[in-house]
Amino acid sequence: MSENPLDRPTVDHLDPQVFVDYLEKTRWFGGKGRPFEVTGVRRIGQVPGCVDVGPTVADHLVELTYRDAEGGRETYQVPLVLYTEAESRLDHAFIGWWEEPDLGWVHAYDALHDREAMACWLRSFVAASDSPVAGATGLTFHRLPGHDLDPEGVASLFTGEQSNSSVLFGEDSIMKLFRKVTAGPNPDITVHDALTRAGSTDIAALYGWMTWTDHAGEEYHLAMLQQFLRTATDGWDLALASVRDLFAEADLHAHEVGGDFAGESERLGWTLRDVHALLREHFGVERRGPEAARALADGMRARLDAALEVVPELAPHADALRATYDAVAALDGVDVQHVHGDLHLGQTLRTAKGWKIVDFEGEPAKPLAERLELDSPWRDVAGMLRSFDYAPRVVEKQSVDLSEDDAEAAAQLAYRAEEWAHRNRNHFLTAYADGEPTADEQVLLAAYVADKAVYETVYETRNRPGWVSIPLEAVARIGAA
Numbered sequence: 001m002s003e004n005p006l007d008r009p010t011v012d013h014l015d016p017q018v019f020v021d022y023l024e025k026t027r028w029f030g031g032k033g034r035p036f037e038v039t040g041v042r043r044i045g046q047v048p049g050c051v052d053v054g055p056t057v058a059d060h061l062v063e064l065t066y067r068d069a070e071g072g073r074e075t076y077q078v079p080l081v082l083y084t085e086a087e088s089r090l091d092h093a094f095i096g097w098w099e100e101p102d103l104g105w106v107h108a109y110d111a112l113h114d115r116e117a118m119a120c121w122l123r124s125f126v127a128a129s130d131s132p133v134a135g136a137t138g139l140t141f142h143r144l145p146g147h148d149l150d151p152e153g154v155a156s157l158f159t160g161e162q163s164n165s166s167v168l169f170g171e172d173s174i175m176k177l178f179r180k181v182t183a184g185p186n187p188d189i190t191v192h193d194a195l196t197r198a199g200s201t202d203i204a205a206l207y208g209w210m211t212w213t214d215h216a217g218e219e220y221h222l223a224m225l226q227q228f229l230r231t232a233t234d235g236w237d238l239a240l241a242s243v244r245d246l247f248a249e250a251d252l253h254a255h256e257v258g259g260d261f262a263g264e265s266e267r268l269g270w271t272l273r274d275v276h277a278l279l280r281e282h283f284g285v286e287r288r289g290p291e292a293a294r295a296l297a298d299g300m301r302a303r304l305d306a307a308l309e310v311v312p313e314l315a316p317h318a319d320a321l322r323a324t325y326d327a328v329a330a331l332d333g334v335d336v337q338h339v340h341g342d343l344h345l346g347q348t349l350r351t352a353k354g355w356k357i358v359d360f361e362g363e364p365a366k367p368l369a370e371r372l373e374l375d376s377p378w379r380d381v382a383g384m385l386r387s388f389d390y391a392p393r394v395v396e397k398q399s400v401d402l403s404e405d406d407a408e409a410a411a412q413l414a415y416r417a418e419e420w421a422h423r424n425r426n427h428f429l430t431a432y433a434d435g436e437p438t439a440d441e442q443v444l445l446a447a448y449v450a451d452k453a454v455y456e457t458v459y460e461t462r463n464r465p466g467w468v469s470i471p472l473e474a475v476a477r478i479g480a481a
């Protein structure tokens with residue numbers, strides 16, 4: 001790995017502190033609530049599709065150093081659009097104003113919020129159709145053959161909850177700009193590249209990507225352009241709607257309700273099975289021996305120890321969780337391959353042509369090296385099983401808030417939530433495994449489910465404390481089993 005390219009601020013006329021307030025405001029900044037300083041800002045290039053025809057759009061990497069006990073540094077990508085006059089339509093994305101050597105005083109905004117700036121990105125991808133197009137200072141746009149982009153697609157920023165930022169171009173394509181970045185391949189791009197070239201219909205096809213290379217020759221993958229799935233509905237929203245249907249029908253069981261989700265869960269199982277098979281075909285699969293099984297269990301134990309520091313309520317269940325991991329340590333080996341790494345219902349989209357799986361970046365909080373490691377496909381299955389558990393519990397929570405004093409009604413809702421979860425977990429798992437998982441697979445699956453629930457207790461404590469009871473109750477159920 002090269003020396004960090006952002007060790008010193010490199011944009012002398014720009015006060016690095018202008019980024020601090022803005023970062024705190026955004027959904028995608030992962031360091032919220034932690035003390036940090038901006039210790040480097042590098043202007044990495046201008047978007048070529050803008051030069052001479054649009055506003056100045058300059059991309060920046062902003063390095064943060066955390067000033068808490070955990071410490072560490074992270075790099076975020078913040079493209080700026082620079083206007084010589086204030087643009088009130090972009091007030092919400094204002095970053096600061098300063099004097100630029102060539103432009104004079106400028107008002108700087110997060111470029112993702114500006115239609116004009118994003119049109120330059122699209123033009124850069126369109127121009128890259130035959131061979132990669134590089135901007136003067138090193139942003140390079142790449143394309144995959146097979147799709148003619150619509151050059152007229154009007155840009156609009158996707159408003160969903162995200163770790164990155166996505167922009168739609170008309171109804172044709174969607175660009176995801178990665179916010180937290182590291183040198184090296186981004187699995188979201190490399191996996192989409194492999195699956196698109198293999199002709200997979202279980203994902204949104206890759207159309208292109210953008211890179212930057214630092215002075216030491218290290219390549220950064222900074223953005224990805226994909227097929228826009230026009231008819232898509234989020235799997236998580238569909239699952240919630242199905243649970244609400246069940247809760248609205250007091251006298252019916254899950255399989256009798258119009259909004260029953262079991263058929264969708266089954267199809268999702270088949271889709272994941274196909275994706276894993278293609279990933280094996282393309283990137284291979286390795287059988288690793290008993291030491292790999294022990295290392296896997298050690299990793300789970302270490303994550304539990306770290307989680308106990310953040311969520312002390314896990315303590316009464318720690319021994320039961322460790323017993324689940326001990327069973328993994330006793331296995332004589334484990335098959336590993338490329339996997340999704342952070343799969344849940346929010347990473348699935350139901351389109352008119354079936355389910356699609358998105359976002360192959362892995363868990364955003366993990367370092368790249370860890371996200372690139374091969375893993376067991378049962379990690380992804382476990383992620384989905386946890387999601388089938390979450391959906392009814394979220395609706396249950398909302399419903400119980402409405403009828404706080406009615407203990408009987410609350411117990412009834414809890415019963416029905418479990419009924420929904422059980423039915424959909426089973427349909428998904430049976431479809432994925434094409435029957436029953438083997439005994440060893442069940443050991444792995446149980447441990448990954450426990451590991452994910454532990455991770456979720458930390459995630460919820462930090463992000464949605466009101467929801468932490470959902471994974472905590474799951475952990476308690478594991479302990480009681």
Ligand SMILES: Nc1ncnc2c1ncn2[C@@H]1O[C@H](COP(=O)(O)OP(=O)(O)O)[C@@H](O)[C@H]1O
Pocket residue numbers: 158160161162163164165166174176204226227228229230232234346347349358359361
């Ligand atoms: N190709 C696509 N077409 C339509 N919508 C998409 C597409 N890819 C992602 N989305 C939507 O954007 C949301 C965020 O995408 P995702 O890849 O999960 O971003 P992030 O990495 O920021 O979490 C998804 O939940 C989905 O609703």
Ligand SMILES: O=P(O)(O)O[C@H]1O[C@H](CO)[C@@H](O[C@H]2O[C@H](CO)[C@@H](O)[C@H](O)[C@H]2O)[C@H](O)[C@H]1O
Pocket residue numbers: 161162163236342344345346362363364383386387388390391456459
């Ligand atoms: O989508 P991300 O990669 O940002 O994943 C993180 O956030 C998810 C929530 O948005 C979180 O998922 C957890 O909550 C979901 C419901 O909102 C639920 O379906 C998942 O099963 C549960 O894990 C995910 O863990 C986190 O990494």
